[in-house]
Amino acid sequence: MHAKITVNASPDRLFAWLSDPANARHWFAHLRHEADVLPDPGLSAEQGSRTIRWSTAPAGEMVITGHGEVADLSLAFHEEEHEPEPPAEEMSPDDGPTNAGNALRSIKSHVEDAEGGDPDMHTPGVVSKEDVEEARREIAADPEHSGTPPR
Numbered sequence: 454m455h456a457k458i459t460v461n462a463s464p465d466r467l468f469a470w471l472s473d474p475a476n477a478r479h480w481f482a483h484l485r486h487e488a489d490v491l492p493d494p495g496l497s498a499e500q501g502s503r504t505i506r507w508s509t510a511p512a513g514e515m516v517i518t519g520h521g522e523v524a525d526l527s528l529a530f531h532e533e534e535h536e537p538e539p540p541a542e543e544m545s546p547d548d549g550p551t552n553a554g555n556a557l558r559s560i561k562s563h564v565e566d567a568e569g570g571d572p573d574m575h576t577p578g579v580v581s582k583e584d585v586e587e588a589r590r591e592i593a594a595d596p597e598h599s600g601t602p603p604r
Contacts, residue, residue: 454530456553462564464503464517464524470564471505471515472498479563480556481507526560528553 460467470476474496481494495508503517513530530553 454553455527456529456557457525457527458557458561459519460524460526460561460564461522462524463522464519467524467526467560467564468498468500468503468505468517471517471560472496472500476563477507480559481509526557528557 462470474494477494477496478491481491492509497506497508498504499506504514505517506512506514511530513528515529516527518525518527
């Protein structure tokens, strides 16, 4: 399984952030499932190739390429070592593509300080499309008592 994302940060800055084991909590749990205690991911970093590897299942690696203030981050699981996890809450037993996407969005949000892509980071003042549609239905059903229309 392979996934890729572009991050608005220099490749060196992104590599430094990913190399810091303290930052693994922002992305590693998404490769597995929601966990109260994050396992030691067994991180290793190779500066010359800008490669981050982890040994905890599902083992894999991230490679950073790019130049200037834009980096491409590629994530791959070592498929031969990947054993499907048992279901956790609403997830399927092998939700690798979703988990990889969540991990990459979380990394992008944290490194860019963008807020919003990481499920744990709140974006102030933004509501979901479903919330806006629900508000419009309520206003249409009872315009006198439905509150403030959405912005």
